[in-house]
Amino acid sequence: MQARFAQIKAALTEQIETSVLKPGDKVASENELAEQFGVSRMTARRALTELVDEGILIRTQGLGTFVSDHRPMSSMLTIRSINDEIKQRGHSYTNKVIQQCSVNADETQAVWLGVEVGTSIYHTQVTHFENGLAVQLESRYVNPAFAPHYLAQDFTNTTANQYLSQVAPLTQADHIVEAVMATEFESQALSVEANQPCLKVSRRTFSAKGIVSYAILLHPGNRYRMGGHLDF
Amino acid sequence: MQARFAQIKAALTEQIETSVLKPGDKVASENELAEQFGVSRMTARRALTELVDEGILIRTQGLGTFVSDHRPMSSMLTIRSINDEIKQRGHSYTNKVIQQCSVNADETQAVWLGVEVGTSIYHTQVTHFENGLAVQLESRYVNPAFAPHYLAQDFTNTTANQYLSQVAPLTQADHIVEAVMATEFESQALSVEANQPCLKVSRRTFSAKGIVSYAILLHPGNRYRMGGHLDF
DNA sequence: CAGTGGTCTAGACCACTGG
DNA sequence: CAGTGGTCTAGACCACTGG
Missing domain, CATH: 3.40.1410.10 (Chorismate lyase-like)
Structure with a gap:
């Protein structure tokens, strides 16, 4: 069984992969996500936080959360799959x-x-x-x-x-x-x-x-x- | 004013920098930290989570949280003339x-x-x-x-x-x-x-x-x- | 078994942004 | 001003590790 925050992450990344959400688009707010997925705001927030840490989303206080524009680039200092x-x-x-x-x-x-x-x-x-x-x-x-x-x-x-x-x-x-x-x-x-x-x-x-x-x-x-x- | 989780992070990193905590050492548990710093467990946990994300600590469920022996490296691109x-x-x-x-x-x-x-x-x-x-x-x-x-x-x-x-x-x-x-x-x-x-x-x-x-x-x-x- | 981290809730107050 | 994200609480139940 997948954790709820992971389900929200998966849902969002899927929307990004299928271009339902494009770079620059605003994603649902923490409160909206919490309601949509029937979780507490903290849980919705965690999904967003991890995606921000992964560089997929960008957050600005007072403004909202947006899909980041990703240039293909890999780091030389880490070995990622x-x-x-x-x-x-x-x-x-x-x-x-x-x-x-x-x-x-x-x-x-x-x-x-x-x-x-x-x-x-x-x-x-x-x-x-x-x-x-x-x-x-x-x-x-x-x-x-x-x-x-x-x-x-x-x-x-x-x-x-x-x-x-x-x-x-x-x-x-x-x-x-x-x-x-x-x-x-x-x-x-x-x-x-x-x-x-x-x-x-x-x-x-x-x-x-x-x-x-x-x-x-x-x-x-x-x-x-x-x-x-x-x-x- | 610094956030409380940031204060806990700073306290831990300082202990690591001054070798009070050495690689492999066990750090205080989430509950212990919460009590020591007078915060909720979630806040203590956040400090640990971010240090884990930064590669400074390593966590194992049921065991505890430990100082990582990850040494900063940059041999690949030392900028030499x-x-x-x-x-x-x-x-x-x-x-x-x-x-x-x-x-x-x-x-x-x-x-x-x-x-x-x-x-x-x-x-x-x-x-x-x-x-x-x-x-x-x-x-x-x-x-x-x-x-x-x-x-x-x-x-x-x-x-x-x-x-x-x-x-x-x-x-x-x-x-x-x-x-x-x-x-x-x-x-x-x-x-x-x-x-x-x-x-x-x-x-x-x-x-x-x-x-x-x-x-x-x-x-x-x-x-x-x-x-x-x-x-x- | 007691202790650990992993997840989650339902609230709260705050700082910031735009209109 | 209403809405956003930023921080925090005081609980809860769970899965996992060692002894």
Whole structure:
């Protein structure tokens, strides 16, 4: 059973996803929501507060609560699952699993995963779509020692990231960010024209006992940006 | 007058900063805090909830609330001056100042710098070379209010970054990273062939009183990568 | 079992915004 | 002024953890 404040959040995010509520629109006031959902104002307020914290709504005292205008952007300082990120922007998330198999590690993969060359490792390749547009081609290699049931998962409903963080909690990550030209295969998988610049993030994720996975995340340059904020 | 929940937050963070409470320590329960501070449990709870959201505390139902051993990190984008970065790699650093002038802010520049359209702002454009190869084209706009003598500097010997951090100490920064195609002018300034993917970092730097500068840093995809490491 | 956090209520007073 | 969000109370019942 879902909590009532969570139901209200879900109702609101659904309205935002389906564009019933658009950026800039005013959402019902706390009192109105409380009445509509038959809850106390504190409960309605909690739903709004969490959505404000998530950046989906913006509140102004005396004025009301409004749908925030979200530019697609992800933070470099946190590792969020791509589907959460997209949903948080109020957009629809879909994906397409291209490959899900085990392979024998070649030299590059072995080095990155910290295993012997020839070790059987898991490989998945998934395209992630935001509002129907491909925004990420994820090519991931996983050390079976940390996630023996990885290949049995259904990655249309969950992401590799989400699954792995459950079975092997993240303790560290490192990454390299660069700009590259998409190969022909990549252009096709992302439905972009050839010779398009792409943002490539190569990331290793660690759990307490070692390197869990190594992922190459490729994003069309014109559809994806990474953002960040630093305080000193 | 500070809100009561904020006072409780301040009291707890102060105890953590002064190591009265260390990572892993259990903090007072919601009921205990409510009694100590003479507030309702909901108010004590709010203080804890916000600290949990900020990553400072960790809560487990039935167990209690604990100080997180989350250490603030920002290794990914410590803002280092490009010449320091290059010298640290043991390579030679040179540059070429392309432009150094004042311009009237157009709409984009005005928005990014937080000034009125048409305000006179400073503009510099510099190409940075590592071992003779262009690795960054820096196009920077500066708010004269924070650095009135910016244009009089000799940027062959110091970088804009270094100079600005002296006259207006950095307190914050934000940035957007994306992959783009170099324009013809940019290709020439970076001595790369046309249609090369480039890593574009758009960064605003803040001092205590406002936005000091806005820079567009363009790097040839095949000569520059950004790296980072995260601990959880 | 006693203690913890998780959710929720039905009130209250306040500060702020627009008209 | 009426309406909004911001804070707070003093209760309640629940699910969960350890002993």
